[in-house]
Amino acid sequence: xxxxxxxxxxxxxxxxxxxxxxxxxxxxxxxxxxxxxxxxxxxxxxxxxxxxxxxxxxxxxxxxxxxxxxxxxxxxxxxxxxxxxxxxxxxxxxxxxxxxxxxxxxxxxxxxxxxxxxxxxxxxxxxxxxxxxxxxxxxxxxxxxxxxxxxxxxxxxxxxxxxxxxxxxxxxxxxxxxxxxxxxxxxxxxxxxxxxxxxxxxxxxxxxxxxxxxxxxxxxxxxxxxxxxxxxxxxxxxxxxxxxxxxxxxxxxxxxxxxxxxxxxxxxxxxxxxxxxxxxxxxxxxxxxxxxxxxxxxxxxxxxxxxxxxxxxxxxxxxxxxxxxxxxxxxx
Amino acid sequence: xxxxxxxxxxxxxxxxxxxxxxxxxxxxxxxxxxxxxxxxxxxxxxxxxxxxxxxxxxxxxxxxxxxxxxxxxxxxxxxxxxxxxxxxxxxxxxxxxxxxxxxxxxxxxxxxxxxxxxxxxxxxxxxxxxxxxxxxxxxxxxxxxxxxxxxxxxxxxxxxxxxxxxxxxxxxxxxxxxxxxxxxxxxxxxxxxxxxxxxxxxxxxxxxxxxxxxxxxxxxxxxxxxxxxxxxxxxxxxxxxxxxxxxxxxxxxxxxxxxxxxxxxxxxxxxxxxxxxxxxxxxxxxxxxxxxxxxxxxxxxxxxxxxxxxxxxxxxxxxxxxxxxxx
Numbered sequence: 273x274x275x276x277x278x279x280x281x282x283x284x285x286x287x288x289x290x291x292x293x294x295x296x297x298x299x300x301x302x303x304x305x306x307x308x309x310x311x312x313x314x315x316x317x318x319x320x321x322x323x324x325x326x327x328x329x330x331x332x333x334x335x336x337x338x339x340x341x342x343x344x345x346x347x348x349x350x351x352x353x354x355x356x357x358x359x360x361x362x363x364x365x366x367x368x369x370x371x372x373x374x375x376x377x378x379x380x381x382x383x384x385x386x387x388x389x390x391x392x393x394x395x396x397x398x399x400x401x402x403x404x405x406x407x408x409x410x411x412x413x414x415x416x417x418x419x420x421x422x423x424x425x426x427x428x429x430x431x432x433x434x435x436x437x438x439x440x441x442x443x444x445x446x447x448x449x450x451x452x453x454x455x456x457x458x459x460x461x462x463x464x465x466x467x468x469x470x471x472x473x474x475x476x477x478x479x480x481x482x483x484x485x486x487x488x489x490x491x492x493x494x495x496x497x498x499x500x501x502x503x504x505x506x507x508x509x510x511x512x513x514x515x516x517x518x519x520x521x522x523x524x525x526x527x528x529x530x531x532x533x534x535x536x537x538x539x540x541x542x543x544x545x546x547x548x549x550x551x552x553x554x555x556x557x558x559x560x561x562x563x564x565x566x567x568x569x570x571x572x573x574x575x576x577x578x579x580x581x582x583x584x585x586x587x588x589x590x591x592x593x594x595x596x597x598x599x600x601x602x603x604x
Numbered sequence: 605x606x607x608x609x610x611x612x613x614x615x616x617x618x619x620x621x622x623x624x625x626x627x628x629x630x631x632x633x634x635x636x637x638x639x640x641x642x643x644x645x646x647x648x649x650x651x652x653x654x655x656x657x658x659x660x661x662x663x664x665x666x667x668x669x670x671x672x673x674x675x676x677x678x679x680x681x682x683x684x685x686x687x688x689x690x691x692x693x694x695x696x697x698x699x700x701x702x703x704x705x706x707x708x709x710x711x712x713x714x715x716x717x718x719x720x721x722x723x724x725x726x727x728x729x730x731x732x733x734x735x736x737x738x739x740x741x742x743x744x745x746x747x748x749x750x751x752x753x754x755x756x757x758x759x760x761x762x763x764x765x766x767x768x769x770x771x772x773x774x775x776x777x778x779x780x781x782x783x784x785x786x787x788x789x790x791x792x793x794x795x796x797x798x799x800x801x802x803x804x805x806x807x808x809x810x811x812x813x814x815x816x817x818x819x820x821x822x823x824x825x826x827x828x829x830x831x832x833x834x835x836x837x838x839x840x841x842x843x844x845x846x847x848x849x850x851x852x853x854x855x856x857x858x859x860x861x862x863x864x865x866x867x868x869x870x871x872x873x874x875x876x877x878x879x880x881x882x883x884x885x886x887x888x889x890x891x892x893x894x895x896x897x898x899x900x901x902x903x904x905x906x907x908x909x910x911x912x913x914x915x916x917x918x919x920x921x922x923x924x925x926x927x928x929x930x931x
Contacts, residue, residue, distance in 0.1 A: 326790040436878060466648050467817065467861040471874035478871070493791060496863040500871060523865050537795040539820030541859050542847045545866040551795045555760055 274353035277455050277487040278338055280313040283347035285333050289560070305559045307333040309511035310347070312586070315455070318485040320477065322498030322519070324534070325508035326556055331491045334508075335457040338489065339373055340364075352454070369399050372453040376460040378440035382432040388443055389428040392416065395451045411450060419446040420472060438469035445476055452484065459491045474501050496538050499523040504592075507531045510559055510567045513586055517593040527589070527600035529572050550603060566598065573603060605679055610779055610811045611637040611660070616673035616683070618652075618659045627882045629655040629668070631835040634910075637779075637828075642805065642812035644822030644843075646858070647832035650879060653815045654703075656832070657781045659683070660813070661698050662690045677779070696726050699777040701769055703784040708768055709756040715767050716752040723774050741770040744807075745800060762793035766800065773804070781813045786821060798824055819858060823847060828917075831855045834879050834890040837910060841918030851913060851920040853897045889923065899923055 289303040296302070308330040315321045323331040336342040338349055340358055349356055351371065357363050372395075375381040382391055392412045396403065403411070409428070416424035419442040432440055441461060448456060458477065462470040478501055480486045492498050498505050499519050506516040507530065515528040526532055533550040552571045557563055563570050569579040578598050586596040605612075618630040630652040637643050645653040658664050660675055662682060675682040682693065702708040710718055719741065720734040729737075742749040745766040756764055765785065772780055782801070786794040802825060805812060814826055822829055823843055830840040831854065839852040850856050860873045877894040880886050886893070892903040902923050910919040 326792060468648055468857070468875040471861060471872040475871060495791075496865050499865055500863045500869065520869065523869075534791060535865065537791055538865050539818060539862060540864055540866065541819045541823055541862045543864050543866050549795060551799055552792050555762060555793065556790075 275316055276314045276350075277317050277319075277352055278313075278315040278489070279348075279350035279353075280311060280334070280338070281348040281350070283308055283311050283313075283334070283337065283349065284345045285330070285337055285342060286345045303560055306511050306562060307559060308337065309562070311508075311511075311513050313506060313513065313516075315487050315489060316503075317454075317487055318481060319504065320481055320488040320490055320502040322490040322492060322502040322505045323508060324492055324495050324498050324505055326493060328510075328556055328559060329508040330511040330559070331508050332459055335373070335459055335489055335491050339371055339457055340367075341373075365399070369395075369451050370453055371455045371457070372448040372451065374441075374444050374448055374456060374458040374461045377464055378437055378444055379464070381444055382440055384432050386432075387428070388412075388416070388430050388432075388435075391432070391443060392446045392450055395447060399451060412446075415446040415450040416443075418449055419443070419476060421446070437465050438473065441465060441473055442476075445473070449480070453486065455487045455489075456480075457489045457491065460493070461490075462497065463492070463494070470497070477501055495523070495534055507534065510556065510562055512567060512596065513594070514568065514597070515593075515595050516586070521593055525602075527593075527602065528595050528597045529574055529603060530568050532603050533573075566596075568597075574599060574601070605676070608638050609636045610639045610641075610677065611813075612674070612676040613656070613660065614674040614676065616656065616659060616675065617671040618655050618664065618668060619671045620665075620668045622667065622883075625883050628885060629835055629882060630659065631882075631885070632673075633832075633835075633837055634673075635828075635830055635837065635840060637811055637813070639778075640805075640809050640811055641828065642814060642826045643828040643830060644814040644816065644826035645830050645832055646816060646819055646822055648817060648879060650882075651832045652835040652882075653832050654783055657700070657783060657813060657815055661694055661700055661781060662687075663694075663700075695722065695777065696775045697777055698779045698781065699772040699775065700781040700783060701772045701785045704788060709764060711756055714753050714755060715759070719767075719771050719774055722771055726775050737774065738770070741773055744773065744804065745770045760793075761789055762796060765789060765793075765797055769797075769800065769804070773808070776808075777810070779811045779813070781815070783815045784817070785814075787816070787818070794821075801825055819847075819862060831858065834885060835882055836890060837919075837921065838891065839918075839920045839922075840910070841913075841916070841920075845916070845918040849918070851918075851925055852891075852922050853895050853924070854891050857896075889921075897924060 285308040287305045287307055289305060291303060325331045333342055337344050340356060389412050392415055393408050413424035416427055421427045421442050462473050477488060490502055502519050505519050505522040507514045509530050515526055515531045522531060526535060533552050536550045554571055557570060565580040565582055566584055569575045584596045584598045586594045588594050614634050616630055616633045620627040620629055633656055647653050659670055670683050673683060716738050719738045723734045723737055738752055739749040742752050747763055747766050786797050814822055816822060826843060829843055829846040831838045833854050839855045846855060857875045863872050875894055880890055888904040888906055889908050892898055908921045908923045910921045911925060912919050
C-alpha cells in the first residue's frame with residue numbers, strides 16, 4: 273500500500289496579471305505572480321500537516337491545487353500514488369468523494385436558502401449515492417452528531433442564519449464527513465470563530481484523524497493552533513517552503529530565521545518563559561517581483577552576502593527536519 | 605482630575621431599543637483610568653466591550669442610548685452632554701482607532717486629505733499647516749511621508765492601520781480608544797503595530813482603552829484588564845493579577861483557551877454553551893449556565909457584585925469569592 277495520501281513534486285502555480293491593453297501591446301511583457309514556486313510536499317496517511325504562513329504566502333493556493341480547484345503551471349500532484357487525471361471523469365468522481373475541503377468563512381460557504389439537511393446531504397446526491405429518504409436522514413443525523421450538533425434531529429430543518437458561527441462551521445464539517453473522505457483540506461477553518469469555540473472544532477479534526485485515519489492539510493496563519501493539532505508543520509514564505517518538521521520541533525527549536533520570528537511573536541498568555549520578540553521590519557515583498565537570492569533576505573535579521581546571491585535549497589539537516597537557509601542557527 | 609484619573613466610568617448602562625424589546629448591552633459597568641495608564645477590555649463577541657467604548661466617545665447608533673450612569677472625563681460628565689457639546693471633546697480629547705482598517709478609510713479620497721479633513725474640522729488652521737502636521741504624523745507612525753497623497757488601495761493592510769492610527773493622533777488626544785486595532789492583520793504586522801502603539805504611548809504619554817478578544821495583545825499593551833461578560837465586568841485588575849491570579853471561572857476559561865507554545869502540548873479548553881440573550885438576561889450570575897464551578901442556587905438567583913480581593917484594585921464578581929469573604 274502506498275504510504276502517502278498526497279505527494280507534491282516541484283509544484284509551480286503562476287498567475288498572469290491582467291494589464292491594460294496598451295501596456296500589454298507596447299511592453300510585450302507579462303506580469304506574473306508566482307503564488308507557489310517550486311515546492312515539494314508529502315502528506316502521509318492519517319497525518320495532519322499544517323501549512324503556516326502570512327497572507328500571500330501561497331498556502332491556500334497549494335491546498336486548492338491539490339483539490340484541482342486551482343490550475344497548476346508545472347509539477348506533479350499524486351493522490352494515493354496516482355497522478356490526478358483531470359480529464360478522466362470517472363477518476364475525478366471518486367477523487368472528489370475521497371478528497372474534501374472545509375472553507376474559512378462559515379457565513380459564506382453555506383447556501384442560505386438550503387436547510388441543514390439539504391446542505392449536509394448534498395454531497396450524497398452529487399456522488400449519485402442512491403439511498404432512501406430514511407437512510408438519508410439517518411446518515412445526516414449521524415454526521416451532524418459526529419460534528420457535535422446534538423441531538424442532530426433538532427438541527428435538520430434549520431436554515432444557516434439560525435445557527436451561530438461555530439454551529440455553521442460544524443455543519444460544514446458534517447457535510448465533509450458524510451462522504452467519509454480520506455483527505456481533507458481545511459482552509460483556516462477556525463479563524464472566524466471566537467477563541468472559546470475553536471478548541472472544540474480542532475478536537476473534531478483530531479478525533480476524525482484517530483477514528484477514521486483521515487489525513488488533513490490544515491492551512492492556517494496561527495502557528496500555535498497548528499502546533500496543537502498537527503503532526504508536522506511546513507512554514508511558507510512567498511511561495512516557498514522555508515522550514516518543515518515535526519510540530520514540536522518547529523515550535524520549540526526551529527532554525528530558519530523566519531520561523532524563529534514567527535514563533536517569537538506568538539500569542540502567549542500567562543507564561544513568563546516567553547522569548548524575546550523578533551519583530552521583522554517592513555512587509556512581505558510582492559510575489560510579482562520576488563527578491564533575488566534567498567527570498568527572505570530583505571527582512572532577515574542575520575542576512576549575509578551569500579544570501580543575496582544564491583537561493584538556498586530545502587535541505588534535510590536532521591532526520592525529518594528540512595530548512596531552506598544558508599546559515600540555519602539560533603538567533604539570540 | 606485631582607485623584608490623577610483621566611476617566612471615570614460610573615455605573616454605566618447602555619441599552620439598545622429593538623423591535624423585540626430592550627437589549628441591555630452594557631449593564632452597570634464601572635472602571636477608572638489614571639493618566640497615562642491603559643486598560644484592556646476583553647471578552648467574547650457580544651459582551652459589550654465595543655458598546656462601552658462607543659458610549660464613552662458617544663458614537664452609539666440611533667437606537668442606542670445611555671440609560672444611566674456617568675462618564676467623567678476631565679471633571680465633566682460626557683454622558684449628560686448634548687451632541688453639540690460632545691463635538692468639542694470627540695477627537696480633540698478622545699479619539700478612536702477603528703476596527704478593520706480596510707473599511708475605515710474612504711476609498712476615493714487621498715489619505716492625506718482624509719487626515720487634513722479631520723484636523724480642520726476640529727482646529728482652525730490653514731491647509732498648509734495641516735499638511736505639515738500630517739507629515740509629522742506619518743513620521744510618527746513610521747510611514748514614508750512621500751506616500752501621504754496615495755489612495756487607501758495603494759497601501760498594504762499594515763500601512764492602512766498605521767494611517768488610521770495617525771488619524772486618531774491628529775489632534776493630540778489625551779485618551780485613545782483602540783477597537784480591535786490588530787485583528788485581521790498578519791501576525792508579523794500585528795507585532796509591528798503593537799510595538800508602534802507601545803512606542804507612541806510612551807512618547808506621547810497617552811492613556812488608552814484597548815478593546816480586543818485576544819488576551820495576549822492586552823498583556824503586551826496594557827496595565828489593567830477588565831474581563832467583560834454579557835454586559836458586565838466579571839473581573840478587573842492589574843494585568844499580572846488577572847493572568848497569574850485569576851479568580852473568576854470565566855477568566856480562567858478564557859486564559860485556558862489559549863495554547864501555550866512554551867508549555868506542554870495539550871488541547872486547549874473551550875467554554876461550552878453560548879452567552880445569554882441580553883434582551884432578557886438571567887436574574888442571577890450571567891455566567892452561571894456555563895460555569896464549571898457553580899456552587900448552587902445562589903448563582904442562579906443572586907447577581908454577584910464586584911468585590912475587592914484583599915482590599916486591592918483586583919475585583920471580581922463571583923459568589924465563590926463573596927462566599928469566602930463572608931465566612
